[in-house]
Amino acid sequence: MENVEWDDVQRLVLSGYPKLPFSAYVFWHFVPGEVDAARKWLRLLSGRLTRATGRGDQQAINLALTAHGLEHLRVSDGVLSSFSLEFLEGMAPKPTPEAQFPRRSNVLGDVGDSSPELWEWGGWKESRDIDGMLLLYAADQTKLRSLIDAEIGAMAGAAAPALRQNGEPLIIEGRVYDDRKEHFGFTDGISQPLIEGSPKANGKRTSDADNNKKLTSDEKRILLVKPGEFVLGYRNERRTSISDVYPERADADTEPKDIRRNGTYLVFRQLEQDVPAFNEFVAKTAERIYGRADEPAQEKIASQLVGRTRQGHPLVPIDCPPDAAPRNDFLYYFEDRFGMACPIGAHIRRANPRDTVGPDADTALRLSKMHRIIRRGRPYGERVGSEKEGTTGELATRGMAFIALNADIAGQFEMIQHSWLNNTHFGSLYAGTDPLGHFSCAGDVVTIQDRPTNHHVDRPRPFVRVRGGAYFFLPGIEAVRALAR
Incomplete structure (x- = not known):
């Protein structure tokens, strides 16, 4: 090392x-x-x-x-x-x-x-x-x-x-x-x-609150790069x-x-987010799939678009009590290969397929580590419904100041964007791009796996727009x- x-x-x-x-x-x-x-x-x-x-x-x-x-x-x-x-x-x-x-x-x-x-x-x-x-x-x-x-x-x-x-x-x-x-x-x-050889990977405590949790062996195997x-x-x-x-x-x-x-x-x-449009889509989709648009139905649809609950818990079936911290030591191939829990086209599954894109699970996990990025972005602008919202035209805009760190722009950031997020055939899907992405194409749909048949929901214009x-x-x-x- x-x-x-x-x-x-x-x-x-x-x-x-x-x-x-x-x-x-x-x-x-x-x-x-x-x-x-x-x-x-x-x-x-x-x-x-x-x-x-x-x-x-x-x-x-x-x-x-x-x-x-x-x-x-x-x-x-x-x-x-x-x-x-x-x-x-x-x-x-x-x-x-x-x-x-x-x-x-x-x-x-x-x-x-x-x-x-x-x-x-x-x-x-x-x-x-x-x-x-x-x-x-x-x-x-x-x-x-x-x-x-x-x-x-x-x-x-x-x-x-x-x-x-x-x-x-x-x-x-x-x-x-x-x-x-x-x-x-x-x-x-x-x-x-998790960077191999970093203080966190070596189990050393630092001044950062997000570095104080002891890592499990599964986290090291899945996240160590x-x-x-x-x-x-x-x-x-x-x-x-x-x-x-x-x-x-x-x-x-x-x-x-x-x-x-x-x-x-x-x-x-600079990614501008249209929060009202996103919320409207979630409500309409909940009504269409579950026949109701109450809070539990909307929360389920929103989590299926992202791949995690709003609290951060992954949708794959792992042992994670509701009051526990969000886990990251999970895989897809054996736990949820067909996307019945976490849809194949969900945002986090596209951004990091873990062990699903490759000839076998182990090879896929190794290959995915060649395309990871470190994200350091933060929201900008006022939240919807805040006291400051809408007082001026400048404060009416909001979004994510997206930051990615990588040693190979083409093989990491651009590959993720082009081949996973924007790919209409990601994971053997027939159509659809990243539900939270800025890119859309003709006939774009959101696919939610279900039995006896999958749900295909027409996706309107993107909820995100690149501003710089x-x-x-x-x-x-x-x-x-x-x-x-």
């Missing part, structure tokens, strides 16, 4: 900062021509970044850069070419005369209302070329505001916040509510991979390193050996310092 240099890794890789429920994602541009100022800012910022070995009890700061940002820092072509093609092209490459609709937008299902042409940022029009993002976390709203002001002030002369169309800074504020639920009402952040799937420079589930695939081409005399080491790719997607996004690189601390030299 490889020993990861955790002291050089940004803490976001190991922690979602559960004790820091208030967060802000500050998108910015480097000031044109001010390369020396940019490097000075990064040098000072590197000392404030929260390391994986740090505590982050009061606040946390993490930094991510785009390919455009690396170019501003005058990183050589040799170093840039060592990064993956997906990162270099970006999430939404511009259309060309030869490709009116770029391949990546098709792969991700970013079409229709979710087309980059309509994005608020990162798309084909406004606020496209983001250079980087600061990920700021604090214990309360007041401390978060102070942290935002301090970090924006520190970047003055070197970088400036990107602007929305209305001239306001492009800052998305996330929030983890006390019940840990997202806007559709489901407990979020439950199913996460090689570090190279998430941290560059280490062996992955294929027993290779991304560095082997994209060899370093830097000039050893003038540039660091490999600025990718101890970093990872960060996918950011970009691919970032979350560098190691020493890489930030190297970029500042």
Whole structure:
């Protein structure tokens, strides 16, 4: 087992900062021509970044850069070419005369209302070329505001916040509510991979509340994943390193050996959620299938769409008392192969098929570990029915600031999105895409397995819409310092 240099890794890789429920994602541009100022800012910022070995009890700061940002820092072509093609092209490459609709937008299902042409940022029009993002976390709203002001002030002369169309800074504020639920009402952040060699995998207690539960042997077998799937420079589930695939081409005399080491790719997607439309669909579907739309019937339909109850309990038949914490040490092949408990097309079953996509259960579980992602997203906007809801047009929108960490964008995030979530034939289904996804197609249906026949419910337009996004690189601390030299 490889020993990861955790002291050089940004803490976001190991922690979602559960004790820091208030967060802000500050998108910015480097000031044109001010390369020396940019490097000075990064040098000072590197000392404030929260390391994986740090505590982050009061606040946390993490930094991510785009390919455009690396170019501003005058990183050589040799170093840039060592990064993956997906990162270099970006999430939404511009259309060309030869490709009116770029391949990546098709792969991700970013079409229709979710087309980059309509994005608020990162798309084909406004606020496209983001250079980087600061990920700021604090214990309360007041401390978060102070942290935002301090970090924006520190970047003055070197970088400036990107602007929305209305001239306001492009800052998305996330929030983890006390019940840990997202806007559709489901407990979020439950199913996460476990990095081999991490403090949690080794049974060490940390300051994070979500790391204090002792892991079972089943959890380790199902969730334990090689570090190279998430941290560059280490062996992955294929027993290779991304560095082997994209060899370093830097000039050893003038540039660091490999600025990718101890970093990872960060996918950011602003996903707007239409909660009233989702609730209406749940009620109508409950009426159609169960002949009633009372709360128990609606809760059953909602859980079948997701694959878990709103409290987070999986639908597969495992020993889990109602008052117990949600479990994650379950599989599908032997427990619920035909989807009678958890529908085959349910959101969590598509996002992580566990032991069902492969020639046999054991092989399928091993293969699924090659396509895992670490999710660090948070809801943004006010909850439906809150006192602040609807007071302004800005507060009327809500959704998920989706964040995924992975060492291979194409083989992890994009593969999950294209081949599992958007696939109308996932799990041998005849039709239908992810019930909670932003992508839909003609004749889209939700299939709920049942006896004597399955239920096929027409799915209306998606309840989720992509409003912006970009691919970032979350560098190691020493890489930030190297970029500042």
